[in-house]
Every structure is written in structure tokens, then in C-alpha cells.
Amino acid sequence: xxxxxxxxxxxxxxxxxxxxxxxxxxxxxxxxxxxxxxxGCGKSTFVRCINRxxxxxxxxxxxxxVLVDGQDLHARRVDPVNLRRRVGMVFQRPNPFPTxxxxxxxVAGLRLNGVRGDYAEVAENSLRQAALWDEVKDRLQQSALxxxxxxxQRLCIARALSIEPEVLLMDEPASALDxxxxxxxxxLIHELRESLTIVIVTHNMQQAARVSDATAFFxxxxxxxxxxxxxxxxxxxEPRTEDYVTGKFG
Amino acid sequence: xMLARRRAVNLIMTAVCGLALAVALVPLVSLLWLVISHxxxxxxxxxxxxxxxxxxxxxxxxxxxxxxxxxxxxxxxxIGVPLGIGAGVFLAERGDGRVGDAxxxxxxxxxxxxxxxxxxxxxxxxxxxxxxxxxxxxxxALAVLMVPTLARSTEELVRLVPxxxxxxxxxxxxxxxxxxxxxxxxxxxxxxxxAILLAVARAAGETAPLLFTSLNNQYWNFSADQPTxxxxxxxxxxxxxxxxxxxxxxxxxxxxxxxxxxxxxxxGRLLSRSRLR
Numbered sequence: 001x002x003x004x005x006x007x008x009x010x011x012x013x014x015x016x017x018x019x020x021x022x023x024x025x026x027x028x029x030x031x032x033x034x035x036x037x038x039x040g041c042g043k044s045t046f047v048r049c050i051n052r053x054x055x056x057x058x059x060x061x062x063x064x065x066v067l068v069d070g071q072d073l074h075a076r077r078v079d080p081v082n083l084r085r086r087v088g089m090v091f092q093r094p095n096p097f098p099t100x101x102x103x104x105x106x107v108a109g110l111r112l113n114g115v116r117g118d119y120a121e122v123a124e125n126s127l128r129q130a131a132l133w134d135e136v137k138d139r140l141q142q143s144a145l146x147x148x149x150x151x152x153q154r155l156c157i158a159r160a161l162s163i164e165p166e167v168l169l170m171d172e173p174a175s176a177l178d179x180x181x182x183x184x185x186x187x188l189i190h191e192l193r194e195s196l197t198i199v200i201v202t203h204n205m206q207q208a209a210r211v212s213d214a215t216a217f218f219x220x221x222x223x224x225x226x227x228x229x230x231x232x233x234x235x236x237x238e239p240r241t242e243d244y245v246t247g248k249f250g
Numbered sequence: 251x252m253l254a255r256r257r258a259v260n261l262i263m264t265a266v267c268g269l270a271l272a273v274a275l276v277p278l279v280s281l282l283w284l285v286i287s288h289x290x291x292x293x294x295x296x297x298x299x300x301x302x303x304x305x306x307x308x309x310x311x312x313x314x315x316x317x318x319x320x321x322x323x324x325x326x327x328x329i330g331v332p333l334g335i336g337a338g339v340f341l342a343e344r345g346d347g348r349v350g351d352a353x354x355x356x357x358x359x360x361x362x363x364x365x366x367x368x369x370x371x372x373x374x375x376x377x378x379x380x381x382x383x384x385x386x387x388x389x390x391a392l393a394v395l396m397v398p399t400l401a402r403s404t405e406e407l408v409r410l411v412p413x414x415x416x417x418x419x420x421x422x423x424x425x426x427x428x429x430x431x432x433x434x435x436x437x438x439x440x441x442x443x444x445a446i447l448l449a450v451a452r453a454a455g456e457t458a459p460l461l462f463t464s465l466n467n468q469y470w471n472f473s474a475d476q477p478t479x480x481x482x483x484x485x486x487x488x489x490x491x492x493x494x495x496x497x498x499x500x501x502x503x504x505x506x507x508x509x510x511x512x513x514x515x516x517x518g519r520l521l522s523r524s525r526l527r
Contacts, residue, residue: 053421058346085423095414099436109422112432156418163422 003070004029004167004197005050010064012045012054019045022064023223025216032189032198034212034229036205038249041218043201044092047169050199051087052080068167085113088165092172094152096144096159103140105155109163122162130158131188150181157188168192170200174207186211205245209233217241285504292502302468302484305493312503314470318385318479319510321472322464323454325389330396330453331446335435337397338404343430345405354402361398368394369459377463385471385478388464392453399452403445407438440521447518451511457482481507 005027012020020042027033035043048054049066052073066073073083096105104111106123123140127133132154136147144155153173160168170189174182189198189211202208208215209229216226217238225232225241236242243249296311303310337357341350372391377383411434419429435442465477466487481503488500 051421053417056417056420081423081425083423084421089417089421091414091417091421093414095412095418097415097418097433097437099439108419109424112419112422112424112428159418159422 002029003027004031004068005199006065006067006070007046007050008065008067010046010049010062010066012042012049012062013060014045014057015059019221020049020062021221023218025223025226027197027199027214029197030193030195031213032193032200032211034208034215035199035201035218036203036208036215036244037218037224038244039203042221043218044171046218047089047171047199047201050167050169051084051089053084053089055080085109085163086165087167087169088160088163089169090153090157090160090171090173093176094149094156096147096152096155098143098145100144101141102136102144102147102155105144106158106162108159113163115163123158126158126162127155129161129188129192130154131184132158148181150177150184153177153181153185154188157185161192165196167197167199170198172201172203175203182207205233205247217244219244282508285501285508288498288501289503289505292498293505297502298506301470302499305491305496310499312479312481312484312499312506314467315479315481315484315503316506316510317470317472318464318467319454319481319507322385322388322460322478322480323392323450325385325474326392326396326453327446327450329389330393330400330449333393334397334400334449335404335442337401339408339430339435341401341405342408343434354405357398357401360394361402364458365391365395365456366458366461369461369463372459372463380475382475383463383465383477384475385464386474388460388478388480389474391459391463392456395456395459396449396453400445400449404438404442407441407445408434410441411437444518444522447514447521451514451518454514455482455507455511457486461486481510 003026007026008024010020010023011018023042023046025033035046037043045054049062050068050073054060054062068083068087071078097108100108103119103123106126107119110117110119110122124133124137127136132151135151136155139146144152147155153176157173174185177185186207189200192198200208200211212229214227215229215232217224217232217236217240219240225236225238227237232241233245236245294311296309297313298311298316299313300309300311301314302312337353341353344350345353369391372387372394376387376390380387415433415437416429419433420426424433460480460483464480464483466483467477467479471478485500485503485507488496488503491497
């Protein structure tokens with residue numbers, strides 16, 4: 001399978017903190033990679049390097065290469081703004097724009113980027129993809145804050161999908177949600193895999209086992225083990241991985 | 251025993267606080283009472299719409315001065331609001347370095363400059379080159395007074411916008427500048443409107459910067475390059491005149507000014523309260 005994301009010897013720092021150490025891995029196209037590991041192990045930093053959000057934090061640095069479709073993201077002619085339209089992101093906490101309606105939130109990526117088109121159609125498609133359409137179709141003009149937490153998160157997923165990214169990064173997308181909303185999001189990930197490459201950070205082992213094709217275990221900024229999800233959870237090579245997935249630490 | 255003592259101390263302290271409040275309210279209430287009692291008699295429909303009458307003649311009003319104040323403050327807003335908000339957004343988004351500190355320090359110094367000094371600066375900057383007192387000069391002077399406070403309050407309000415919203419926008423591939431303008435600024439807009447209203451209310455009450463910039467005018471004027479009447483300067487002129495009926499008009503004009511500034515502040519308060527809900 002073709003590699004969609006290819007990370008080579010990636011290092012990242014926050015001022016003097018070395019957050020990622022020599023991480024190398026590849027993600028095939030139309031697959032789901034789960035990233036697991038205890039808090040502070042560099043999971044979020046890793047995904048934020050893939051859409052160059054890491055560099056927005058004051059004092060952040062990085063070295064190594066991240067390639068999407070074989071193109072180095074840090075080559076001089078790569079514009080992070082264009083890159084982020086290809087590599088979408090969903091955050092830990094739902095963050096809809098509070099001043100906008102549900103509809104305006106979904107098409108915000110188009111409108112703010114000055115893209116013209118049939119907004120109504122894009123909004124409906126994106127909301128359907130995010131399994132939110134039936135719940136909001138009669139109240140599209142209401143404030144996005146009138147939705148529940150789980151609905152807000154699916155709205156944020158719809159917003160990310162509206163600009164038709166090729167890669168979707170999800171940074172613990174379900175950690176602030178109840179089990180029902182979490183199940184909906186996991187179902188969504190299954191469907192989105194048809195058209196997207198997904199990298200999902202999660203604290204929840206069962207979630208990683210349910211949604212992903214491959215799993216990477218990070219510990220203290222290092223990639224300890226990376227392999228097929230089934231292998232990581234049933235037959236890990238590294239003792240630290242085994243300790244973590246069986247709940248001995250973390 | 252201890253409890254009784256504590257209760258007594260509590261009672262005394264509450265009384266002292268109440269007394270302090272009453273004393274603090276005396277100047278405010280007496281000021282309001284004085285202006286209302288002296289000024290209310292002179293209010294009439296004419297007073298709001300007519301131009302000033304010569305000494306000794308009955309009637310006349312401050313219509314042109316009300317319009318002039320609004321006109322000059324309008325010019326001040328055109329200049330001062332974009333500058334103040336722009337500076338505030340810059341400070342919030344890019345103001346963590348040395349440049350930001352320098353700007354912040356300058357704004358603080360500027361907001362401490364006495365308003366009459368600002369008037370002199372506007373006199374030198376606008377009146378001398380134009381060889382004429384003008385509404386524009388008054389507007390510039392008031393704008394200079396508005397900018398530092400507006401910049402600082404905009405900075406505070408923009409900093410209150412959660413980082414997650416900024417990131418949401420950036421992650422959608424929206425450039426930084428457009429994120430600042432259309433997401434961050436828009437989210438802070440309610441608070442910024444309040445800050446603008448309060449700055450306008452303050453500027454409308456200024457006299458010193460207008461004395462030798464917009465000067466005064468006995469007639470209606472809406473040309474930016476002509477001397478223009480303003481409520482504050484009109485009050486000043488009436489009050490220092492030797493005529494009793496002009497003194498009465500000064501009180502009435504003062505009441506009109508209080509109403510104008512008071513309603514602006516009130517609007518600002520209501521706006522900010524509805525935003526918090």
C-alpha cells in the first residue's frame with residue numbers, strides 16, 4: 001500500500017523540553033493509525049507536527065522530515081496554510097466558533113478561505129458524513145453552542161471534512177464525551193476510512209483496538225513500538241508496550 | 251463573650267463602610283442635583299434644535315453644539331477606532347516581545363498625558379498647517395485620547411478569546427491574519443463595542459483638547475475644515491461670560507451633555523451585560 005504519511009527521524013522541542021525523539025513511522029493511505037501512550041509522552045506533539053501546528057507554539061522547534069504524499073512539509077515552498085487544508089484536525093475539546101450558527105460553522109473553512117461554491121450542499125454532505133445531519137437539519141441557523149458536547153464534536157468533524165482533507169488528525173476526539181457520543185464517533189471513523197487517512201490519539205485502549213489498523217505506542221517522547229493493532233494488543237514485542245496495554249502503568 | 255465582641259466589631263465596621271459610601275456619594279449626588287435643578291428649567295424643544303441666540307434675546311439653543319459634538323466625535327472615531335483596535339490586536343497576537351512592551355509603555359504614557367497637551371499637539375499638527383480651526387483638528391485631538399485606552403482594552407478582550415478557537419481556524423487552513431480578523435476579533439466584538447462606546451462617552455465630555463482645535467461656531471457646520479461648535483466648549487463659553495441668561499444656558503447645556511454621556515455609558519453597560527449572559 002502507498003504511504004500517505006512518512007515520518008523520518010522527527011524530533012520536536014518546546015524551548016528546552018525534548019518532546020519527541022527520533023520518531024520514524026509511515027501511515028498507509030486509507031488506514032487508521034492509533035497513537036497510544038501515557039500523558040506527556042508526545043502523542044499530541046506528534047500529530048501537531050503533521051499539520052505544522054506545532055510550530056505555532058512560542059519556543060517550539062523541530063528537526064527531521066514529515067512527508068505527505070512524498071512531499072516534505074518543511075521544504076521551503078510548502079505553505080503551512082495550504083498544507084492545513086489537506087491535513088484536517090479535530091481537537092480534544094469541541095471548539096465550534098461561538099459567534100456562528102451551526103451552518104456557518106460547517107462552511108467556515110470555505111468561507112474564511114474565500115472558496116465559493118454551493119455552501120448548502122457542502123454543509124449537508126459534511127453533516128451527513130459526520131452523522132449529525134438528522135439531528136440538526138431543522139435548526140441550522142441556531143447557535144453552535146446550543147448543541148450538546150457530543151454534537152459539537154461531530155460538528156467540528158463536519159467542519160474539518162467540509163474542506164475535503166486527505167488526512168484527518170484527531171487528538172483525543174472522544175475524551176470529553178459520554179459513551180454514546182464516543183460510539184458514534186468511532187463508527188464515523190470506520191466510515192471515513194473509505195476516503196481518508198486518519199491518525200487518532202487516544203487514551204482509551206479499547207478505542208484504539210476498535211478503530212485502528214495500526215497502533216503506535218509512545219513513551220517519554222520515543223516511539224517504542226509500531227505495528228498492526230492486533231499484534232500490539234495480543235503479542236507486543238516490547239515489554240513496556242505489554243505493561244502499558246495490559247494496564248500495569250500509565 | 252468572644253462572639254459578642256465579634257458581633258459588635260462586625261456591626262461597627264459595616265456602619266463605617268456604609269458611612270464611607272454615603273460620603274463618597276455626596277459629591278456625585280450634589281453634582282447631579284445642581285445640574286438638574288439649574289438646568290432643567292431651560293430645557294425646551296428649541297434648546298435641542300435651535301442655534302444660540304445673542305445675549306439678551308429670549309430663546310435659542312445648542313442644537314448646533316449637540317450636532318457638532320457628535321460630528322467631532324464621529325471624526326475622532328473614524329481615526330481612533332481602527333488605530334486603537336489595530337494596535338490592540340497587534341499587542342494581543344504579536345506583542346510578547348520587546349516591540350510589544352515598547353508599544354504598551356507608550357500607550358500607558360500617552361493615556362497619562364493631560365488632555366490640554368493633546369490639544370496643543372493637535373493645534374500644532376492640524377490647525378497651524380491648515381491655518382484654520384476645524385472639526386478635523388478637534389477630531390484628531392480626541393482620537394489621540396481614545397487610542398491608548400482603546401488599544402489596551404482591545405488587547406485584554408482579544409487575549410480572552412480561547413486559544414482553541416484560534417487553532418480551530420488555523421487548522422482549517424485559514425491564514426493567520428484572516429484568523430485574527432474574522433475569528434478572534436469577531437468573537438471579541440461584543441466587548442470591543444462596549445469599549446468603543448465608553449471611549450466615545452469619555453471623548454464627548456472633553457473640553458480642553460477642543461478649545462483651540464475645533465474652537466466654536468454660532469451656526470450649524472458640517473464641514474470638516476471649519477470651526478465647529480461643541481457642547482463642552484459652548485458650556486465653557488457660556489459659563490465664563492458675564493451674563494445671567496448665558497449662565498442659565500450653561501447649566502442646561504451641561505444637563506444635555508450629562509444625558510448624552512450618561513446614555514452612552516448606559517448603552518455600553520447594557521451591551522456588555524447582554525454579552526455575559
